[in-house]
Amino acid sequence: MSLPSHLQETFSPEEVQFVVENQKIKIFPRITTNRRRNGRTGDASGDDSNQWKMLTVDGSVLDNMVAMRSTEVALWLALLLKQQSKCNIIIPGWLTVKSLDAMLQFEKRNKDRFGTLPWDWQVLSEILFKQAADDFSDPIHELRNRIQDLKEIRQMKVLQGLKFMNESHLQLDNLGLMEINEMRPFIVDIMDKLREFHAAVNVQSAVDDDAGDEDMSMGTGIYSDRDISASSRTH
Amino acid sequence: MAYFDLDDVLCDGSEVPCRFLHTVPGLGFLDGRPGGTVTAGTTLRLPLWLAQILAVVVAGGEGEEGEGEGEEGEDNTPFVEMQVPGALGPKVLAAVRADPVALDVHAVQPHFYALALRWCALYADQDLARQVAGLLLQRAQEINGFAVAGGAQGGNTDSSNGASITASSPFLATLDEWEKGVYRDAQRARRDASRWGR
Amino acid sequence: MYGELANKLVIEAKRTEQLNNRSNQDTKLPVYNDELVRNILKEVSQLKRNIEFFAEQQEIAAMNGTNTDSKIMKCQYFVNRLCLERNKRCLLAYQKLRADLMDSISWENNGIEMMGSFSNEDNSNLTHQEQDYLKEYSELITEMKSGELADIDLSGPLVPPKEVFIDVRVLKDAGEIQTEYGVFNLIKDSQFFVRQSDVERLIQQGFLQKI
Numbered sequence: 001m002s003l004p005s006h007l008q009e010t011f012s013p014e015e016v017q018f019v020v021e022n023q024k025i026k027i028f029p030r031i032t033t034n035r036r037r038n039g040r041t042g043d044a045s046g047d048d049s050n051q052w053k054m055l056t057v058d059g060s061v062l063d064n065m066v067a068m069r070s071t072e073v074a075l076w077l078a079l080l081l082k083q084q085s086k087c088n089i090i091i092p093g094w095l096t097v098k099s100l101d102a103m104l105q106f107e108k109r110n111k112d113r114f115g116t117l118p119w120d121w122q123v124l125s126e127i128l129f130k131q132a133a134d135d136f137s138d139p140i141h142e143l144r145n146r147i148q149d150l151k152e153i154r155q156m157k158v159l160q161g162l163k164f165m166n167e168s169h170l171q172l173d174n175l176g177l178m179e180i181n182e183m184r185p186f187i188v189d190i191m192d193k194l195r196e197f198h199a200a201v202n203v204q205s206a207v208d209d210d211a212g213d214e215d216m217s218m219g220t221g222i223y224s225d226r227d228i229s230a231s232s233r234t235h
Numbered sequence: 236m237a238y239f240d241l242d243d244v245l246c247d248g249s250e251v252p253c254r255f256l257h258t259v260p261g262l263g264f265l266d267g268r269p270g271g272t273v274t275a276g277t278t279l280r281l282p283l284w285l286a287q288i289l290a291v292v293v294a295g296g297e298g299e300e301g302e303g304e305g306e307e308g309e310d311n312t313p314f315v316e317m318q319v320p321g322a323l324g325p326k327v328l329a330a331v332r333a334d335p336v337a338l339d340v341h342a343v344q345p346h347f348y349a350l351a352l353r354w355c356a357l358y359a360d361q362d363l364a365r366q367v368a369g370l371l372l373q374r375a376q377e378i379n380g381f382a383v384a385g386g387a388q389g390g391n392t393d394s395s396n397g398a399s400i401t402a403s404s405p406f407l408a409t410l411d412e413w414e415k416g417v418y419r420d421a422q423r424a425r426r427d428a429s430r431w432g433r
Numbered sequence: 434m435y436g437e438l439a440n441k442l443v444i445e446a447k448r449t450e451q452l453n454n455r456s457n458q459d460t461k462l463p464v465y466n467d468e469l470v471r472n473i474l475k476e477v478s479q480l481k482r483n484i485e486f487f488a489e490q491q492e493i494a495a496m497n498g499t500n501t502d503s504k505i506m507k508c509q510y511f512v513n514r515l516c517l518e519r520n521k522r523c524l525l526a527y528q529k530l531r532a533d534l535m536d537s538i539s540w541e542n543n544g545i546e547m548m549g550s551f552s553n554e555d556n557s558n559l560t561h562q563e564q565d566y567l568k569e570y571s572e573l574i575t576e577m578k579s580g581e582l583a584d585i586d587l588s589g590p591l592v593p594p595k596e597v598f599i600d601v602r603v604l605k606d607a608g609e610i611q612t613e614y615g616v617f618n619l620i621k622d623s624q625f626f627v628r629q630s631d632v633e634r635l636i637q638q639g640f641l642q643k644i
Contacts, residue, residue, distance in 0.1 A: 006423050007591060013431030018593035080596070126432060155383075163376055167368075182428035185420035186382065190375045193348060193413065194368055200356040201364040239529040241447045244522060248440050259508045264434060282436065284519050285512065292511060314508045419454065 010184040016177055020123040021076040026090040029065040029081070075124075079131050089132040094118065095125055097138045100146040107153045114154060114174035122151065122178040154179065162187070167194035242412050246346035246353070249322070250280040253290065253315040278318070283350070287357065289314040322347060323354055323363065331366055335373040339409040347411040374410075378418050381407060386425020435480065435516035438473045439523035442466065446527045453534065460537040464558045470527075473520055480517040484510060535563065539571045543588045589633055599629045600644045607640040 006012075011019075065071060070090060073081075081087040093099060094117065106115040118124070125147050133140050158179070170187065172180055237243055255277045263271020266279055273279065281289070290313050321327070322344035330338050340347045348371065355364040381404060410418060445466060453460055487510040494503045559567065578587050607619035612631040619625075619640065635641045 004591070006420070006427075009420055010424050012592070013428055014592050017431070159376070159379070159383075162379060163372070165372060165375070178428065182386075182424045183379075183421070185424045186375075186379055186417065189417040189420055190371070193371060196352055197355060197364045197368045197371075200352055201359050201361045203359070238522065239526045241443055241450060241526055241530065244443050244526045245440075245447060247519075248436070248443070257505065257508065259505050261509050262512055265512070267434070282519075284436075285515050288515055289508070289511065314511070 006185075009188070011181050013178065013181070016181055017123050017127070019177070020120040020127070021074065021079070023075050023120060023124075024072045025075045025078050025092070026070050026072050027078045027081065027087040028068055028070055028090060029087045030067055031086050032065060032067045075127070079127070082132055082135075089128065089135045091128065091132070091136055092118070092124070094121070095128065095136075095143065097142055097146065100143065100150065104146060104149055104153070107150060107157075111157070111160075114157065115150075116174050117150070117176060119177050121176050122147070123176075158183065165190055165194065167191060167198040242346060242349060245412075246349035247284040248282050249320065249344060249346060249350055251283055251286045251320045252278055252318040253281045253286045254278045254318065255315050256312045257314055259314070281315070283353065286315065286317050287353070290317045317357075320344075320350070320354075322350060328363075328366060331370045335370045336377050336406065338370070340370075340374070340411045340414065341409050345412050348413045374414065375417070377406060378410070378414060379421055382418055382421035382425050385422045386427075387429050435476060435513075436519045436523075438469060438476060439520045442469050442473065442527050443523045445469075446530045449534070450530060459541055460534050462531060462534050462538075462558050465531070465560045465563065466527075467560070470524065473524060477517060477520050480513050480520070483513040484517065487513065531563065532566065535559075535567045536570060539567060539574055540588065542571070543574075586633065590637070594629050597628060597630075598626055599632075601625050601627060601632055601636070601641040602644050603640065604642050605640050607635060610635070 103115045258275045260272040262273045351367045603619045
């Protein structure tokens with residue numbers, strides 16, 4: 001009603017990004033913060049401590065920041081600090097040419113499985129490319145190409161897997177939130193209708209039939225376990 | 236099966252051939268002859284909302300549910316007997332087997348899946364359910380393919396790209412009402428995703 | 434055949450639904466099809482009379498104990514009854530769609546604030562009852578927003594903010610606004626660095642522009 005129907009079906013990419021921005025990431029602060037309450041800052045940047053007051057976080061993480069000592073903060077905060085040149089973001093280990101090449105190899109070798117990328121790989125890489133480009137040691141365009149290749153090869157596997165959809169389950173191991181999010185409306189619609197047909201003719205024998213259905217999902221790119229049909233309806 | 240759902244209301248209006256098992260005066264209006272009598276054995280096309288009740292209500296019984304509570308052991312036949320509608324008939328099913336993607340489902344019946352679902356539920360028709368589910372799944376791949384392509388293409392333009400794609404692809408014109416909704420949902424999500432990356 | 438008019442009404446509703454699905458624009462309602470609705474209601478009264486007649490006949494037959502007749506009459510009764518129920522469902526589905534669309538209109542226009550700007554041309558498509566409905570639904574939204582949920586901007590933007598603070602340019606003089614961080618005097622063409630949540634509403638209303 002107040003929420004447009006397309007936002008009831010799945011998250012918008014912006015919403016996914018918002019969720020991802022709440023994840024912790026490691027940074028090297030370039031500044032040292034002190035609680036003002038604890039007395040005067042020994043630091044020369046007295047102006048900075050005024051600015052910190054503007055941030056509405058509960059305090060502890062920010063107050064503990066020491067220049068060049070790595071610490072973990074929420075991504076949104078890291079980006080804010082980065083914008084003001086107050087930190088460097090430590091690029092996660094998987095986001096290097098070497099690791100991505102290894103991942104691509106894995107994706108090519110395993111036709112029916114997805115490599116273990118973090119659930120926010122697509123969003124995180126996109127954000128960091130855009131907003132923390134100078135923190136990478138590898139050239140961005142090479143990383144970008146590999147991310148794009150990964151996206152495409154995984155997408156192909158997803159399409160293969162969709163041929164084996166059924167009314168009861170779908171396994172989405174190692175797929176990222178963005179990957180799931182963009183196909184959720186489609187999968188939910190189809191699985192829901194398959195379930196309706198299944199239920200229409202299996203009123204009494206629903207239990208017996210479950211055993212027979214298992215084979216449908218095996219050996220496919222997407223398989224079993226989480227009932228996305230149920231979870232996405234209620235999100 | 237929502238009471239207010241327009242597609243469901245329309246599906247309920249699809250016609251099914253029905254053979255009358257009793258002679259009933261005064262129902263001629265069903266046949267375009269107001270005041271006339273419908274004699275036993277006559278076959279008329281009745282809307283589903285009428286047919287599906289008349290086919291289960293037992294003429295002699297008291298209850299509305301079929302299953303013979305024929306009082307005083309009398310007549311247990313319902314008022315009418317439904318026959319398989321053309322949309323679910325052997326000709327269509329042969330076409331389904333031959334090439335699911337080539338079938339113009341919308342031309343066969345704009346609410347094809349909804350009607351098939353009703354039929355499956357009424358007659359516990361396992362065979363039909365399996366065939367239609369197979370059709371659905373195969374066409375779904377095709378629909379998704381168009382949604383992915385349309386989504387990527389629609390990344391630049393703002394709206395109405397859905398319409399232009401429909402015009403350019405004969406397949407999308409063959410979608411039944413439910414399939415159209417699937418396409419719309421899928422395409423929208425793909426478009427939003429491809430827009431985000433820019 | 435009974436029910437045909439009602440079918441026409443539902444097809445019309447379906448078309449309305451499709452048009453609103455297709456466009457990204459504001460929700461639109463076509464003219465209320467008063468004539469068709471009235472004709473369907475006429476059919477309904479006719480069916481009601483038929484049903485009463487058959488019910489009566491059935492009672493009489495029951496007293497006389499003639500079974501075959503009662504069976505036939507039951508069929509006639511059922512058919513008329515089902516036609517009536519069908520008409521009722523179609524009418525309600527038509528009205529439900531319109532009610533849903535009116536709800537959307539209310540939300541799009543932020544509750545009661547729209548009523549003033551709502552010109553006569555726009556709501557001439559609505560019946561009197563529908564206008565009342567729209568007004569009262571809008572009032573409900575306003576009431577809810579100013580009641581216990583006052584802290585949440587229910588009709589605010591649905592895109593999550595990317596930054597806490599943003600630069601804004603003033604498009605129209607808007608006087609002074611008070612925020613946690615002091616008072617801003619919004620004079621045309623001036624720029625401010627402000628907390629996004631403080632000025633969300635002013636952006637929506639076109640006083641400020643995000644830069």
